[in-house]
Amino acid sequence: MERLTEIYEEYSELVFKYLMTLCRDSHIAEELTQDTFYKAIQSIERFNGTCKMSVWLCQIAKHTYYQYVDKQMKQPELVTLQSGPSIEQLLIAQEDKIEIYRKMHQLKEPFREVLHLRLLGGLSFQVIGEVLGKNENWARVTFYRAKVKLLEEGKQNEPM
Secondary structure, three states, X not given: OHHHHHHHHHHHHHXXXXXXXXXXXXXXXXXXXXXXXXXXXHXXXXXXXXXXXXXXXXXXXXXXHHHHHHHHHHOOOOOOOOOOOOHHHHHHHHHHXXXXXXXHHHOOOOHHHHHHHXXXXXXXXXXXXXXXXXXXXXXXXXXXXXXXXXXXXXXXXXXX
8 A cells, every 4th residue: 555655646746747738627637647546556466567657657647538538529518608609600610629539539549649749738749759759750740640641531521
């Protein structure tokens, strides 16, 4: 039990910051950090030491975040009446956003993760390269290729 407390104290801030780059909301990042450590405790016997503990925890955090996003996409947001865009415009914009997230989620790694870190996390290419153990140029090229794949996917699904 003491070892688990040490692990939490040592890595909770790192996991929280990583999740902040993904979701950009401190309340959600805090909740997901707690979920991450709960899942880590449940599966600690599967940690075999082939990677750093921080990498293992960030992988759990990433999957926890993806599950959160999937769950949010399945729950339609309530739209309140207000001055500004019409309900129809808001729904169309929400559907477009959901479709883009679906297409992003269908991409293979590392394209999906680079898109998330860049678009949702707002990270620079240099930081993305460092996080993923690559260089800045690799992150730029991978981001560009991911955008091309999304555009190609969008063109294939357009009605003729």
